[in-house]
Amino acid sequence: MRYNTICTVALILLVSMGSAWGAGAVLGLLAKPKVMDTNATPDDALPAFLPYTERDDGSSSVIRAGEPVTIRLYENPAAGYRWTVTPSSGFRVIGDYFISADPAGSVTDAGGWRHITMIPELPGTGSVTAVYKRPWEPDTGSGRGYALSFTIR
Structure with a gap:
């Protein structure tokens, strides 16, 4: 409880100071780690919030219907590259932003992180795929890819 209170206060301070980057960093701190309690039942062990990154590419996870899933991927839109994310049916995208x-904007070609948040609406199976490419270039299948699969309870 103390951890969440500290993070909440930090988030409020950063947002009130107008720091979108800092607020995103604190939101990342609020994410529960992907650690399973060995004494928990299978349903208790499901984390409520799962931030996925490049290191999770190709992985499978068990998640809960109705609880948000966020994917955070590095991209460099200044060079024209962007992640094109395609969730399977049953996922509703509720947020897509770049940090x-x-x-400060002092580096001309600075990259950053694309955050895509979605909600799995029904139990079953689902997946999310993404391709990192320039939107105006044809999809030749040679672009960098990303994929996750889910069992939704």
Whole structure:
């Protein structure tokens, strides 16, 4: 409880100061780690919030219907590259935003992180795929890819 209170206060302070980058960093701190309690039942062990990154590419997870799932991927829109994310049916995208690695704007070609948040609406199976490419270039299948699969309870 103390951890969440500290993070909440920090988030309020950063947002009130107008720091979108700092607020995103604190939101990342609020994410529960992907650690399972060995004494928990299978349903208790499901984390409520799962931030996925490049290191989770190709993984499978068990998640709960109705609880948000966030994917955070590095991209460099200044060079024209962007992640095109395609969730399977049953996922509703509720957020898609970019946080620059250089919030002050002092670096011309600074990349950053694309955050895509979605909610699995029904139990079953689902997946999310993404391709990192320039939107105006044809999809040749040679672009960098990303994939996750889910069992939704």
